[in-house]
Amino acid sequence: MDLRNGLRPLGSTPAEFEQDLLSNLYYRRGTTVESASAQDAYETLALTVRDRLAARRARTAAAHYESNPRWVYYLSAEYLLGPQLEQNLLYSGTTDFAPAALKALGFDPAEVAALDVEPGLGNGGLGRLAACLLDSLATLDIPAVGYGIRYDLGIFKQSFVNGEQVEEPDDWAFQGDPWEFPAPDDRHRVGFYGHVGPDGWVPGEQIDGEPSHLLVPGYGTETVNIVRLWRARACEDSFDLRRFSAGQYAEAVEQAVKAENISKVLYPDDSTESGRELRLKQQYFLVSCSLRDIIRRFRFRNHDWADFPAKTVIQLNDTHPTLAIPELMRLLVDEEKLDWDQAWSIVRQTFAYTCHTLLPEALETWPVAVLGRLLPRHLEIIYRINDGLLGEVRSRFPGDIDRVRRMSLIQEEPERRVRMANLAVTGTFAVNGVAELHSQLLTSTTFDDFATLWPDRFRNVTNGVSPRRFVRLANPGLSSLITSGLGSDAWLRDLSQLEGLAPLAEDSSFRSQWRSEKRRAKAALGLGDPGALLDVMVKRFHEYKRQQLKLLHIITLYQRLRNEPGRFGVPRTVLFGGKAAPAYTAAKSIIRLINAVAATIAADPKASGLLRVVFPPNYNVTLAEKIIPAADLSEQISMAGKEASGTGNMKLALNGALTIGTLDGANVEIRDRVGAENFFLFGLDATEAAALRRSDYQPRSYYDGDAELKHALDAILSGTFGGVGQEVAHSLLDRDEYLTLADYRAYVDAQDEVSAAWTDQERWTRMSILNAANSGFFSSDRTVADYLDRVWRATPVRPA
Numbered sequence: 001m002d003l004r005n006g007l008r009p010l011g012s013t014p015a016e017f018e019q020d021l022l023s024n025l026y027y028r029r030g031t032t033v034e035s036a037s038a039q040d041a042y043e044t045l046a047l048t049v050r051d052r053l054a055a056r057r058a059r060t061a062a063a064h065y066e067s068n069p070r071w072v073y074y075l076s077a078e079y080l081l082g083p084q085l086e087q088n089l090l091y092s093g094t095t096d097f098a099p100a101a102l103k104a105l106g107f108d109p110a111e112v113a114a115l116d117v118e119p120g121l122g123n124g125g126l127g128r129l130a131a132c133l134l135d136s137l138a139t140l141d142i143p144a145v146g147y148g149i150r151y152d153l154g155i156f157k158q159s160f161v162n163g164e165q166v167e168e169p170d171d172w173a174f175q176g177d178p179w180e181f182p183a184p185d186d187r188h189r190v191g192f193y194g195h196v197g198p199d200g201w202v203p204g205e206q207i208d209g210e211p212s213h214l215l216v217p218g219y220g221t222e223t224v225n226i227v228r229l230w231r232a233r234a235c236e237d238s239f240d241l242r243r244f245s246a247g248q249y250a251e252a253v254e255q256a257v258k259a260e261n262i263s264k265v266l267y268p269d270d271s272t273e274s275g276r277e278l279r280l281k282q283q284y285f286l287v288s289c290s291l292r293d294i295i296r297r298f299r300f301r302n303h304d305w306a307d308f309p310a311k312t313v314i315q316l317n318d319t320h321p322t323l324a325i326p327e328l329m330r331l332l333v334d335e336e337k338l339d340w341d342q343a344w345s346i347v348r349q350t351f352a353y354t355c356h357t358l359l360p361e362a363l364e365t366w367p368v369a370v371l372g373r374l375l376p377r378h379l380e381i382i383y384r385i386n387d388g389l390l391g392e393v394r395s396r397f398p399g400d401i402d403r404v405r406r407m408s409l410i411q412e413e414p415e416r417r418v419r420m421a422n423l424a425v426t427g428t429f430a431v432n433g434v435a436e437l438h439s440q441l442l443t444s445t446t447f448d449d450f451a452t453l454w455p456d457r458f459r460n461v462t463n464g465v466s467p468r469r470f471v472r473l474a475n476p477g478l479s480s481l482i483t484s485g486l487g488s489d490a491w492l493r494d495l496s497q498l499e500g501l502a503p504l505a506e507d508s509s510f511r512s513q514w515r516s517e518k519r520r521a522k523a524a525l526g527l528g529d530p531g532a533l534l535d536v537m538v539k540r541f542h543e544y545k546r547q548q549l550k551l552l553h554i555i556t557l558y559q560r561l562r563n564e565p566g567r568f569g570v571p572r573t574v575l576f577g578g579k580a581a582p583a584y585t586a587a588k589s590i591i592r593l594i595n596a597v598a599a600t601i602a603a604d605p606k607a608s609g610l611l612r613v614v615f616p617p618n619y620n621v622t623l624a625e626k627i628i629p630a631a632d633l634s635e636q637i638s639m640a641g642k643e644a645s646g647t648g649n650m651k652l653a654l655n656g657a658l659t660i661g662t663l664d665g666a667n668v669e670i671r672d673r674v675g676a677e678n679f680f681l682f683g684l685d686a687t688e689a690a691a692l693r694r695s696d697y698q699p700r701s702y703y704d705g706d707a708e709l710k711h712a713l714d715a716i717l718s719g720t721f722g723g724v725g726q727e728v729a730h731s732l733l734d735r736d737e738y739l740t741l742a743d744y745r746a747y748v749d750a751q752d753e754v755s756a757a758w759t760d761q762e763r764w765t766r767m768s769i770l771n772a773a774n775s776g777f778f779s780s781d782r783t784v785a786d787y788l789d790r791v792w793r794a795t796p797v798r799p800a
């Protein structure tokens, strides 16, 4: 029997939906309408929606099996998926059914919806990019699987106590996760430690990886892909009954606890290497489980290893999954008995690598001693790959010892370490940066030697964001206006159609509707102050992103307000959002100072109605979806040459915020598209910034030479803000690694232009519409199309 035809189709009417909801409440949740809690109702709703997607998933899987296609596998240590309920309602076409069905059963839809918890399995931009790419892969009908780790505790919950960041664990799946399909029977065993014997690696410790998957539906198509997440489990024999019987309860479960620690917690830092062995274990755990699963899928329909690269492309999202390269070598050479050269050729044709940084300190390295102890066979393999690499370098550049030293997979000084980025470049057929400028800087600085050796390996794929998530779901009001302006909602699958809004920028009634959508979004945020410009800086806290520059501007505005009201400008609400890594002291000091400045300004009646600083805690996707629609001004003010791309900048431009920014990351491409006249540019460019850094940079000379800057820093130093933030001021005056003071004057002047533009609301709205109209390029659908064209070479498969 063909089960696909045998499946009872799920109803597509409101009445059938309500019926399914009721039967799921009884049969799967095991309760009744009378005794059901809101949590019961939420989980039942999730199951009812999930079933509809699961039916599509079954058809997708059948189509994939039949066509034996080329697969795109995305390996990422992070996925910042965002809340699932609203998305899955939209993608299953049931958004309009759910509230009525819930009400009919006596539940409050808003209360039920509020129980949806976002899986915070990522830190920031890198994890959110992974989620947007999965969304677009499914929307474009590409056979794809995302692999990641199901951390018990995701990115920490941030709160403020006396203005200071406090971190609390995020037990996101405490109530269980109704969107997930666990598959405990599909475990893979993973080894660590041990030694290399005559027949290969003999691990000294073993644990199991247990998968579960979440459905990743495409929008406006039948395809439903999956993201498969691994959870560490102790092997069955790890419980020590003998010790338990002897009353040694903690010792009895010690092994199990140790094993399960591997997927316990997401490391709350995406920019510096923590040096913790547990993190390396996580990386190998992800890679080992995922490769085994990829090979299992390959074997459904294929037998010959020579076909593997034609059927498989594996994208490494940054260096975290780079151990996949030696692991696949090990599987092919030690277990499948291929010869080294054949295995290396397969590996080299299978992997591709996305680099996400330019910060040298964020290029991952691991001590040889740590890696060799944890993964002795992999270290041997890395050495052999290195022999091949250095042989090639020596024959191309005879006598160039310095070059050999720079390119080696092993750094020698001050201690021997494995350079994961070099390994990733060596073991892949394609390496991409994430914006034009970033990709250029990668080949001219970070990877210049590799780009000289293998120029064809490097390419650019500019990041993008999902228009479904960050326009349609985040901003339903603006989405309806866009749809009515364009005459159709086809823009949600082809964002270049937003160009059709450009003529409407000249239509005063459209402009007035556009403005009311902004006002509505501000009111929904509780920032309904109608005249005030909402100035938004939301992103992780990092000194290179320069929240401290925004802060100096706020202090200057406050001082003008008190001393020179004529120069103040327009009423503003400045909104910050973002977390600092728990160990990143300097970033936490900036957070504390922002909160102190906010409190000082809030307590000053002179500032009332003119200047306000708000900092809602715990910035995440849920909060981003509320803030971004309301923003008038988008702060993208990193030191040029440091931000790889940014994606927050794209989300904000698509929602009609105007950008004030440096020529950094994707800002460059945003400005090219929206037009220089609709973008507030300031500051040093990447070349000038690098030159100033190399010269004898004296931040104090800017302080001495600019009365307003001096006044702002003096205010901090003299304790105006409750005595808080001295260390921030000192660090700026003494070192200022990211050239904050050098860019201060240009920034404040550009902000004066912003204020002037705001006073002409018709002009501002025109600029706002043109920003959205010309940002269609920044859809992650376009990003995926570029990956398909430049890297993946996979073709769509549509379910019958």
Ligand SMILES: *Cc1c(COP(=O)(O)O)cnc(C)c1O
Binding pocket: 080, 123, 124, 125, 128, 538, 539, 540, 619, 620, 621, 624, 645, 646, 647, 648, 649, 651
């Ligand atoms: C988009 C996004 C980011 C990335 O923001 P950038 O401004 O590009 O650094 C970080 N966190 C969340 C929750 C996001 O949605």
